[in-house]
Amino acid sequence: MALKPYFSRLLARRSQQSYHRSTFTLPSTSALPRFSSSSLLRPNPRPRHLSLPSFLSRRSYVKPAWTPSEKDEIVFLTQSLIKRKMLAIESASTASSEVREADVENLRSEIGALSKALEEVLQAEKSHQETEEMSQTDPDPELRSLASSDLPSLLTSLEKAQAVLRDLVLSQHPSPTAHLNLAPIIIDFTPGEGGPDSCLWIANLLKIYEKEFVKEGWKWKVVNERWTTITGSAAGTFGLKECSVEVFDPKAGRRGDGEVGVYGRFKWETGVHRLQMISEADKAGRIMTSAAVVYVLPTGPLVSDDVEEDVLDMKDVRIDLLKASGPGGQHVNKTESAVRLVHLPTNITVNMQDSRSQPENKSAAIVILRSRLMDLRRQARNDAIQAQRKSSIRGTSKSDRIRTYNHQQGRVTDHRINLSVGLPSVEQGGIGLETIHMGLEERDEDDRLKDLREELEAEVD
Incomplete structure (x- = not known):
């Protein structure tokens, strides 16, 4: 799929770099950034802001x-x-x-x-x-x-x-999720194949997303996380075994209906993200492949008229109180502050131990559980129209990937549209990730036009 002319023109205005599928020039490997233990422990660098309007004004x-x-x-x-x-x-x-x-x-x-x-x-x-x-x-x-x-x-x-x-x-012929464009989201991260490298990859993928949140002026907080030490790596390197992040736009109420907001932008991130780089967990320094599974859940209304529908009945939920695990001093493993919610009809399970307060953990777990149930209901309603949505994650293996981040070649390739952009532009909060999102949005519009034509032709027949 070739880039349409307006993409080339837009990117030429916004950056001195140009990204093309067939003429992509690879930088030298010595100039490529590399995730390390120290990059996880120091604060995020100030992202490079764009000189032109953000994604919300791109229309x-x-x-x-x-x-x-x-x-x-x-x-x-x-x-x-x-x-x-x-x-x-x-x-x-x-x-x-x-x-x-x-x-x-x-x-x-x-x-x-x-x-x-x-x-x-x-x-x-x-x-x-x-x-x-x-x-x-x-x-x-x-x-x-x-x-x-x-x-x-x-x-x-x-x-x-x-x-x-x-x-x-x-x-x-609107998108079935058009009314959710401005909705806040919860992003779930879970490790795929790759062992400890996949946990490290989740931590660094979250840092990439955080730069996008800062650039767009969105607010976010980590509502659940479980860290693990990466054995066999440099001292002090940690990865995430699981993580949930809540993201919202404080200005969403002032956005127009046609604008693209948090869910409209990040719905394209649902899938398996594959990383190819020199492993932090391998003493021989070999190039390894690992995967992280990203699941984007809108927390907005179920229906287009903004009427909230509570899909969670606490009578259907089993609440288990557990002792927190991991680092944390005297509090950990002594008090039952961790909470596990099990939704019995669907067997959906949510674990929460982020806070030392049991009520806070319970409230955060309820938010995530309700979001997952809302998404399950929404998915059932739209299944006949848009089966390729969240069900597009066929599995968590590397062969099911939607995107590859290749450090040795300095590129990020989205396999759904066969589009490659520069890896530094994605890592440093440049225009790389939003360029991919624009390409996916264009494909979605083309698919909708195709579906509309088939619908009109069927009426004639």
């Missing part, structure tokens, strides 16, 4: 003009949608007067918006073509110069008109 960037095939596709979908709505108006005549009036009003409004947007695209395209032809063929040099100077503004107008029409068409 304001205008995509280049469509290719002929893209134009034909959008025009076909627009005309088919208009025909569908006109037929719906005719069928509404048999309904009750109140229903008919409301339905017809909405349908006519949608037809008007689609027709107007399509007309503006065709008119802008015609003006651009005529001006471009004049700039090349007009015998008057002054007119050719004037036409050439008008081309950039006309191209911008065309691109904006096309973006409006594309968004209108996509709104007719």
